[in-house]
Amino acid sequence: xxxxxxxxxxxxxxxxxxxxxxxxxLAAILADLRARxxxxxxxxxxxAP
Amino acid sequence: xxxxxxxxxxxLDTHAHEPVPFRQFVLKVQGRCNLDCTYCYLYQGPxxxxxxxxxxxxxxxxxxTAQRIAEHVRTHRLDAVRIELHGGExxxxxxxxxLAYAEAVREAVREAAGCQVTATVQTNGTRLTDRTLDRxxxxxxxxxxxxxxxxxxxxxxxxxxxGRPAWSAARAAALRLAERPESYAxxxxxxxxxxxxxxxxxxxxxxxxxxxxxxxxHATWGRPPPGLDSRSPGRHRPARTPYGDWxxxxxxxxxxxxxxxxxxxxxxxxxxxxLLLGAPSxxxxxxxxxxxxxxxxxxxxxxxxxALRAAYEGASETGxxxxxHSFDRALRHPGVAARQLGERALADECLGCPVGKVCGGGxxxxxxxxxxxxxxxxxxxxxxxxxxxxxxxxxxxxxLPS
Numbered sequence: 001x002x003x004x005x006x007x008x009x010x011x012x013x014x015x016x017x018x019x020x021x022x023x024x025x026l027a028a029i030l031a032d033l034r035a036r037x038x039x040x041x042x043x044x045x046x047x048a049p
Numbered sequence: 050x051x052x053x054x055x056x057x058x059x060x061l062d063t064h065a066h067e068p069v070p071f072r073q074f075v076l077k078v079q080g081r082c083n084l085d086c087t088y089c090y091l092y093q094g095p096x097x098x099x100x101x102x103x104x105x106x107x108x109x110x111x112x113x114t115a116q117r118i119a120e121h122v123r124t125h126r127l128d129a130v131r132i133e134l135h136g137g138e139x140x141x142x143x144x145x146x147x148l149a150y151a152e153a154v155r156e157a158v159r160e161a162a163g164c165q166v167t168a169t170v171q172t173n174g175t176r177l178t179d180r181t182l183d184r185x186x187x188x189x190x191x192x193x194x195x196x197x198x199x200x201x202x203x204x205x206x207x208x209x210x211x212g213r214p215a216w217s218a219a220r221a222a223a224l225r226l227a228e229r230p231e232s233y234a235x236x237x238x239x240x241x242x243x244x245x246x247x248x249x250x251x252x253x254x255x256x257x258x259x260x261x262x263x264x265x266x267h268a269t270w271g272r273p274p275p276g277l278d279s280r281s282p283g284r285h286r287p288a289r290t291p292y293g294d295w296x297x298x299x300x301x302x303x304x305x306x307x308x309x310x311x312x313x314x315x316x317x318x319x320x321x322x323x324l325l326l327g328a329p330s331x332x333x334x335x336x337x338x339x340x341x342x343x344x345x346x347x348x349x350x351x352x353x354x355x356a357l358r359a360a361y362e363g364a365s366e367t368g369x370x371x372x373x374h375s376f377d378r379a380l381r382h383p384g385v386a387a388r389q390l391g392e393r394a395l396a397d398e399c400l401g402c403p404v405g406k407v408c409g410g411g412x413x414x415x416x417x418x419x420x421x422x423x424x425x426x427x428x429x430x431x432x433x434x435x436x437x438x439x440x441x442x443x444x445x446x447x448x449l450p451s
Binding site for chain 2: 001008009010011012013017018023028030032033036040041043044045047048
């Protein structure tokens with residue numbers, strides 16, 4: 001695929017975390033984000049799992 | 050004498066920002082590998098510094114490194130750190146050196162404070178016997194595996210020094226780990242765009258890892274990755290997006306997974322989704338979170354992350370060594386400080402890009418161009434935009450109330 005030139009200035013959508021979801025992958029992500037709340041978030045080295 | 054780019058080395062005032070303490074220590078146990086993967090940025094790349102280093106880390110260097118980590122924990126009152134036992138192949142001489150290094154760090158940190166030490170060894174799996182796995186598990190050390198897919202063809206580039214495939218031994222390790230979920234940290238998979246993305250994804254999840262990360266092959270504007278043409282650095286559009294296409298195919302399979310038994314985390318996708326939902330990233334591949342990782346080489350040299358070696362000879366060096374310097378000294382190194390600046394480290398094109406806060410300019414080394422350094426968009430810029438916009442579209446449709 002070729003990324004078209006005319007899309008590249010379109011802002012990304014603003015997506016609020018839903019309070020509830022039945023989607024299993026999104027639910028796991030939301031649970032992970034709740035677990036991160038209050039912690040110091042740093043970027044982890046990529047070459048470690 | 051190394052020639053570093055002017056930014057950050059000459060022009061960044063490293064005292065003008067508040068450094069973030071290291072929380073992740075990448076400890077080189079072995080300086081050599083029994084494999085000779087054709088795409089390895091460490092042994093096949095432009096930096097040959099590994100040839101001058103000891104093959105293994107001595108007990109003296111392990112002990113000194115452990116003391117330095119404990120010193121850093123005390124100074125910054127850290128309640129948790131991670132150690133990554135790395136190489137080369139860290140299990141090259143069996144589990145003994147890995148166990149000794151982890152124990153040295155835990156003992157030193159235990160004396161310093163009540164800080165939790167999480168230990169992981171990242172291996173190619175070829176030396177991971179049942180006995181080795183037992184000993185690592187007994188010591189509370191989890192295991193990460195490097196694989197490029199779950200079938201022999203996916204791993205054809207992973208060969209030993211005689212050209213023999215590593216797959217059968219690595220597969221045996223993956224099967225052992227699948228039976229030991231408490232010891233299984235996950236799989237790191239370097240993308241081969243010539244491979245079928247769905248075949249790679251499905252074959253990997255059949256190995257039952259708790260997590261997978263898909264890594265873009267380390268490349269720069271001077272050494273573009275397979276499938277992308279050489280161009281001057283910049284935010285080129287229109288542009289082909291073979292890596293973005295590959296990853297979106299995997300994302301859709303993961304997002305739409307119907308089998309409830311498959312709940313494999315995929316770090317890159319999870320972090321992009323987190324960023325789109327307004328949270329900071331835990332990965333260096335995307336987002337603007339400060340990198341809090343540092344490497345200790347087999348001779349005790351304190352270095353920046355290995356990926357920088359894909360840029361130029363000596364790119365990861367700091368000139369510091371645990372035998373003479375603290376980790377706090379490394380926090381003031383321009384290369385380390387640059388990785389903690391967030392948006393202030395980005396190129397102008399990235400600052401004006403609507404995707405910039407999510408992709409974060411991509412992996413730092415992928416921004417490098419010979420002669421002008423690291424303040425460029427990623428060589429994967431168009432691929433990252435393709436992936437981020439696709440995930441944003443899928444996430445928006447899933448998250449919106451129906």
